[in-house]
Amino acid sequence: MNHYPPCQKPELTLGTGPHTDPTSLTILHQDQVGGLQVFADEKWHSVAHIPGAFVVNIGDTFMALTNGIYKSCLHRAVVNTETVRKSLAFFLCPKLERPLTPAAGLVNAANSRKYPDFTWAALLEFTQNHYRADMKTLVAFSKWVQEQESNNKLI
Numbered sequence: 001m002n003h004y005p006p007c008q009k010p011e012l013t014l015g016t017g018p019h020t021d022p023t024s025l026t027i028l029h030q031d032q033v034g035g036l037q038v039f040a041d042e043k044w045h046s047v048a049h050i051p052g053a054f055v056v057n058i059g060d061t062f063m064a065l066t067n068g069i070y071k072s073c074l075h076r077a078v079v080n081t082e083t084v085r086k087s088l089a090f091f092l093c094p095k096l097e098r099p100l101t102p103a104a105g106l107v108n109a110a111n112s113r114k115y116p117d118f119t120w121a122a123l124l125e126f127t128q129n130h131y132r133a134d135m136k137t138l139v140a141f142s143k144w145v146q147e148q149e150s151n152n153k154l155i
Contacts, residue, residue, distance in 0.1 A: 015077030021059035067102035
């Protein structure tokens, strides 16, 4: 549950800064106040509240599982001067130690392999301890995985 109180200078404050979710999918129920924005076409767009509807964001894990065919959604929450905003998010994640790899049919001559195999536990550790999720998370994570593998080979 997210709670965003009113702010006297909302232009100077973000409810949550720009980020992608490391999860597979995020299902969000937002109230009628609004404040969710997504970044597309090089600018921020407000996501209108639709009564009874959920917002579904693709996360970094889903992007890796589709070998980059589907992209993570860069988003943020903004506050306002008058009204409390509340939202409820549900994160869909794989089992911690399950190896994650794209389906063979998604890797071919026209779409080469973009990310290494990994576990949700490894991506979670990376985003919690080393890197805030953004549009370059999987590139940075891939490099980190390769460094970890290289370091383990030296031991």
